[in-house]
Every structure is written in structure tokens, then in C-alpha cells.
Amino acid sequence: xxxxxxxxxxxxxxxxxxxxxxxxxxxxxxxxxxxxxxxxxxxxxxxxxxxxxxxxxxxxxxxxxxxxxxxxxxxxxxxxxxxxxxxxxxxxxxxxxxxxxxxxxxxxxxxxxxxxxxxxxxxxxxxxxxxxxxxxxxxxxxxxxxxxxxxxxxxxxxxxxxxxxxxxxxxxxxxxxxx
Amino acid sequence: xxxxxxxxxxxxxxxxxxxxxxxxxxxxxxxxxxxxxxxxxxxxxxxxxxxxxxxxxxxxxxxxxxxxxxxxxxxxxxxxxxxxxxxxxxxxxxxxxxxxxxxxxxxxxxxxxxxxxxxxxxxxxxxxxxxxxxxxxxxxxxxxxxxxxxxxxxxxxxxxxxxxxxxxxxxxxxxxxxxxxxxxxxxxxxxxxxxxxxxxxxxxxxxxxxxxxxxxxxxxxxxxxxxxxxxxxxxxxxxxxxxxxxxxxxxxxxxxxxxxxxxxxxxxxxxxxxxxxxxxxxxxxxxxxxxxxxxxxxxxxxxxxxxxxx
Numbered sequence: 001x002x003x004x005x006x007x008x009x010x011x012x013x014x015x016x017x018x019x020x021x022x023x024x025x026x027x028x029x030x031x032x033x034x035x036x037x038x039x040x041x042x043x044x045x046x047x048x049x050x051x052x053x054x055x056x057x058x059x060x061x062x063x064x065x066x067x068x069x070x071x072x073x074x075x076x077x078x079x080x081x082x083x084x085x086x087x088x089x090x091x092x093x094x095x096x097x098x099x100x101x102x103x104x105x106x107x108x109x110x111x112x113x114x115x116x117x118x119x120x121x122x123x124x125x126x127x128x129x130x131x132x133x134x135x136x137x138x139x140x141x142x143x144x145x146x147x148x149x150x151x152x153x154x155x156x157x158x159x160x161x162x163x164x165x166x167x168x169x170x171x172x173x174x175x176x177x178x179x
Numbered sequence: 180x181x182x183x184x185x186x187x188x189x190x191x192x193x194x195x196x197x198x199x200x201x202x203x204x205x206x207x208x209x210x211x212x213x214x215x216x217x218x219x220x221x222x223x224x225x226x227x228x229x230x231x232x233x234x235x236x237x238x239x240x241x242x243x244x245x246x247x248x249x250x251x252x253x254x255x256x257x258x259x260x261x262x263x264x265x266x267x268x269x270x271x272x273x274x275x276x277x278x279x280x281x282x283x284x285x286x287x288x289x290x291x292x293x294x295x296x297x298x299x300x301x302x303x304x305x306x307x308x309x310x311x312x313x314x315x316x317x318x319x320x321x322x323x324x325x326x327x328x329x330x331x332x333x334x335x336x337x338x339x340x341x342x343x344x345x346x347x348x349x350x351x352x353x354x355x356x357x358x359x360x361x362x363x364x365x366x367x368x369x370x371x372x373x374x375x376x377x378x379x380x381x382x383x384x385x386x387x388x389x390x391x392x393x394x395x396x397x398x399x400x401x402x403x404x405x406x407x408x409x410x411x412x413x414x415x416x417x418x419x420x421x422x423x424x425x426x427x428x429x430x431x432x433x434x435x436x437x438x439x440x441x442x443x444x445x446x447x448x449x450x451x452x453x454x455x456x457x458x459x460x461x462x463x464x465x466x467x468x469x470x471x472x473x474x475x476x477x478x479x480x481x482x483x484x485x486x487x488x489x
Contacts, residue, residue, distance in 0.1 A: 017186060037187035056187075065350060071277035072266040090266050093259025095191075095198040096277055102351035102488045104196065107189035112260035166488050168415070169351065 003062070004081035004119055005146040005174035006133070007153045007162070008055055012140035015040060015053040019132035019141065023057075026120060026131035030110050035117045036132055052179070055132065055141060057117040058105035059165060059173030060084045066097035066106065075114070081145070082174075083121055088113040102169040119143070146174060181489075196484040202257035204476035207342045208371075209250030211364050211472065213243045214342070215372025217287070217335025219389070220294060224328030227321070229297060233381040240294035240331075242375075247287065276348045280341045287338060290330050297324065339365035346483060354421035354479070354486040357410050363403045364476075370396035371472040374446075374465035390454050393468065397447045404439070421486035430482040438478055442471015 015038045023029060023036050036057035043050050064084050067075045074090035075097050077083070086097075091113040098106045098114065109115040120130035124143075128134065133141040144151035153176075156162075160178045167173070191198045216239045223229065223236040258264060268285070272278040296317050299310040317323065343361030350356045373393035380386040411422035425434045446464035453460045 020186060033189050034187050037185055039187075040184040042182040042184075068274040069277065069348060071272055071275045071281060072263075073270050073272055074266070089263065091260050092263045092266055093261070094257070094277060095259065096275075096349065098192065098198045099196070099484065100349045100351050104187070104189070104192050107192055108198070108259045112262075114259075169488050 001079065001147075002081045002145040003147040003174065004060065004083055004124070004143070005153055005176065006119075006130075007142045007144075007156045007176050007178060009138075009140040009142075009156075009160075009178040010052045010054055011178065012138040013053045013055060014138055015055075016137060018135050018137055019055045022131040022135040023117070023120075026123070027118070029115075033107050033109070033115070035115065052177075054177055055136075056103070056105075056165070057132075057175070058084060058101075059103055059171065059175045060117075060119060061171035061173050063170060063172045065100040065102075065171060069096045069100045071096065078121065080121065080125065081119070083119045084116075085118055085121065086114050086116065102166050102171065103173075196487070197481075199257065199480055199484060201477070202253040204480040205473070206250045206253045206257070207345070207364065207480070208473045208476045209246045209253070210338055210342045211368025211476070212371045212375065212469075213247045213250070213287075213368075214335045214337075214339030214365065215368040215370070216240075216243045216246075216375065217291070217331045217338070218369060219372050219376060221328040221331030221333075221335060223385075224294070224297075224324050224331065226328075227325075228385075229318075229324060231382060235376050235380055235382065235385050236294065237298045239372075239376070240291045241300065244288070244291050244295070247284070247291075251284065276341060276345045280338075280345060283334065283337050283341060287334050290327070290334050293327050294331055297327075336365070339368045342368070346479070351488065352421075352483045352486050353415070353417040353488065354411070354424065354483040356418070357407050359403055359406050359410065360479075363400065363407060366396055366400045366403055367472045367475055370400055371469050374468035377450075377460075378462055378465040378469075386460065387454065390450050390460065393465070394447060394450050394454065397443050397450075397468065401439075401443055401447075417486070417488045420489075421482075424482045424486055425478070428482075429485065430478055433474065433478050434482075437474045438471060441467055442474055443468075446471070 017038050020036055029035050039054050039056050041052045060083050067077060072090050072092055074087045078085050093112045106114050106116045129143050133143045142153050142156060144153040146153055148154060157176055162176045162178050164173045164176050187193055220236040220239040223234055228234045229236050267281045296314055299314050304311045340361045343364035346355040347357055347360040370393055373389045373396055376389040377386055377393060408422050411418045424430055446467040449464040452458045
């Protein structure tokens with residue numbers, strides 16, 4: 001089974017938020033909510049400072065706490081690529097998954113169910129990239145199968161230094177940031 | 180310097196998580212109180228105290244059923260997709276404490292009804308006279324009553340533990356990721372229930388007994404809170420920061436004043452004086468204990484949501 005993931009080059013990312021707008025348009029994300037977002041992290045002490053710009057979203061963790069805590073099984077790993085998805089008509093909106101996510105990637109959709117990034121699974125099934133990846137003007141975002149050693153994402157991870165978010169939380173996230 | 184700027188502004192998530200409002204801590208408090216009542220009532224049934232005419236095991240299950248139903252109503256009110264509530268009972272998710280809790284609560288009702296059957300309230304007997312015969316028949320079987328007591332104690336213990344495990348299983352909140360949270364909520368529930376019996380018991384022996392027991396529960400609760408804080412302070416940076424939220428952060432005043440001071444230490448002193456016959460029993464101390472238990476849940480739920488990994 002494939003394991004879909006993303007590799008995002010923080011050296012190329014300029015934080016233009018094109019990915020955010022593309023996601024909102026593609027997925028009809030309600031106004032005021034965001035499935036993906038831009039974070040700018042400034043680290044260090046002047047003059048030795050460093051800024052990292054990251055496009056963030058659900059990390060589609062292999063050990064997803066949101067899947068484990070869901071009382072109805074609405075949050076689940078899809079068979080296609082191991083993507084973490086929410087079945088809307090099984091979700092009771094208890095918000096346990098929101099509490100369990102260390103990345104704050106989930107929110108309550110105005111219709112009541114819990115919403116989040118789906119890696120644009122409907123596009124991926126058609127052989128396309130997720131909307132955010134396809135619009136990125138700096139081509140800093142890459143999508144593919146992390147279990148395939150010949151995929152673009154696997155090759156980038158072999159070649160470049162990278163990190164994931166909060167690995168100490170033990171969730172095995174599937175989004176990696178090149179540095 | 181470590182500065183984060185984000186474009187995310189999701190309701191209930193940013194700037195700090197506050198997805199669970201008043202409904203969840205109130206539900207956890209009522210669940211804990213019912214758990215304590217089931218343990219006390221079950222113990223009295225097991226020890227044969229039901230032979231006493233004014234034993235609290237006759238009215239505690241009535242209160243329990245009302246309070247538990249109220250708690251479940253609050254839980255329902257918290258749901259964002261209410262029309263799909265029934266989905267909880269179409270599956271059992273072994274890794275989800277909430278799923279365990281939903282099914283345990285279904286088992287609690289028959290256990291409480293069995294306890295109520297020992298002495299059915301008069302208005303109910305007037306409506307269904309056959310219940311009186313059922314009740315009389317039940318009282319002829321001491322072994323059955325003992326078993327009812329044991330079932331009530333087991334299920335009460337499970338409900339009390341579940342209220343804590345529900346939070347501690349959510350590892351993304353460092354304040355909740357403690358192995359003693361279930362113990363804290365269980366002891367706090369027992370303490371609240373003992374205070375409740377102390378407050379309304381007609382039986383003098385039970386009032387004295389529960390006042391003494393409550394003093395023990397309050398001491399254990401102080402000890403468990405100390406273990407919770409020490410456990411967090413000796414863990415990772417995120418856990419240390421979570422402990423400091425309670426000790427010196429935004430929730431410090433409510434934690435020190437309302438949870439520890441007014442909710443545990445002062446009522447403990449009052450009750451110690453009362454059981455040693457230095458002062459008369461007063462309803463003030465048990466009321467403080469019960470309110471302290473409620474505020475404890477509010478503080479732990481709110482401060483837990485405020486805590487995060489970094």
C-alpha cells in the first residue's frame with residue numbers, strides 16, 4: 001500500500017499563500033477557516049537569526065491520534081495512500097480529534113462535522129497533484145508515495161536535510177520540510 | 180527568540196485551543212460524582228447496610244440516575260453534529276476511550292435500576308403496583324443484593340476512571356498526559372460523593388462515616404495532585420510548561436485558591452474539627468468539596484487545552 005506524503009522546500013517557500021487560496025477554492029473551505037496555512041518561525045538572537053517559512057496542514061500521521069481517539073471510526077486511514085480522512089456522516093462532532101491533534105490541523109465545519117486537509121484525494125485519484133502543490137509558484141511543494149524509493153519525494157528526502165513537525169509527539173507525520 | 184506568525188485563524192482552535200467549553204467539565208464532574216455514589220452505594224449493599232431503613236443506598240441510585248442523565252445531556256449539547264449521535268452505538272472502537280465510555284454508560288443504567296428496585300419510590304409504585312412485589316422478592320435474596328453491590332462498585336470504578344482516561348489519552352495536551360489523572364478524577368469523584376452523603380444523610384452513622392472517609396479522600400487527592408505536578412515538572416519541556424500553567428500561569432489563581440484552598444484544604448480542616456467533635460457538623464464543608472470538584476474539572480480541562488507541544 002502506498003503512503004502518500006509531502007515534501008516542502010522551506011528554502012524556496014516565500015509564504016505567498018497561493019496554496020491556501022488554492023485549497024479554499026478547490027475544497028469550498030468556508031470563509032474564516034483554513035485547511036492549510038502559512039507559518040513563519042523566527043529563531044535565534046540578533047544578529048544570528050533565522051526565519052523558516054512553512055506551508056502547513058494535516059500531517060496525515062501514520063500513528064494518528066485523531067484516528068485512535070475517534071469514537072465512531074469516522075476518522076480513518078484511507079486504503080488509498082493511507083491518507084487520514086473524516087467520513088462526514090459518521091462524525092458526531094465530539095471534537096476529541098481536535099483535542100488530540102498536536103498540530104491544530106482540524107476544525108469544526110459550520111455544518112457540524114470535523115474538517116481538515118484531505119491531500120485533495122479526489123484529484124490524486126485522477127492522477128493529479130493536490131491543489132496546493134499544483135499552484136505553488138516556486139515549486140517548493142512535492143507530493144508522492146513515501147514508500148516508493150523511486151518517487152520524487154523519496155529522492156528529495158534522500159538528498160536533502162529535512163525535519164518533520166513535533167516528532168517527539170510520536171505521531172509519525174508524513175509531511176517533511178527541507179532545510 | 181522563538182516567534183511564530185501564522186495565517187491560521189480557525190474558530191475554537193486559534194489563538195489557543197478552546198474546543199471544549201463548559202459542557203465537558205460539567206459532564207466529567209457529574210460522571211465522577213455518580214461514580215463515587217455508585218461505589219458508596221455498592222459498598223453499603225455489599226456490607227449489608229441495606230437492612231437499615233434509612234440507608235443511603237436507597238436514595239443514592241435515584242440521584243445517580245438523574246445526575247448521569249443530566250451529564251449525558253450536557254455531553255449531547257457539546258456535540259457539533261448532533262443528528263449523528265446514534266453513530267456512537269453502531270460501533271465499538273477499542274482505541275477510543277470515548278467509545279468505551281459510551282458503552283459503559285449504557286451498562287450503568289441497568290445497574291442503577293437494579294439498585295433502585297430494592298426500594299421503588301412511592302409515586303412509581305402507585306403507577307405500577309407490580310414493582311412492589313418485584314422489590315419485595317428482590318429483598319429476599321441477600322446474595323443477589325451483594326452481587327448488585329459488586330456490580331455497582333465495578334461500574335462506578337470504571338466510570339470514575341474513564342472520566343480521567345478520556346483526557347489523559349489525548350497526548351497532544353501535555354497537561355493531560357499523566358498516568359495519575361484517572362486516579363485524581365476517581366478520588367475527586369469519591370470525595371464529592373462522600374461529601375454529598377455527608378450533606379444529606381439521615382443516618383447519623385453514615386454521616387460520620389462518610390465525613391471521615393471524605394477526609395481520607397481529600398488527603399489522597401492532595402497527594403495525587405502533588406504527584407501529577409511532580410510528574411509533569413520532571414518530564415519534557417512541554418510538560419514542565421504545562422505544570423507551570425497551573426502553578427504560576429494564567430490558571431494559577433483558580434488552581435491555588437479555588438481547587439486547593441477552598442476546594443480541599445479548608446473543608447478538610449473544617450471536617451477534621453467536626454469528626455473530632457471540636458465543632459458541629461456544618462453543610463459548608465461538603466458544599467465546598469462538591470464545588471471544588473466541579474472547579475477542578477473546569478481548571479484541568481481549560482488549562483489542558485491551553486497547554487501544547489513546542
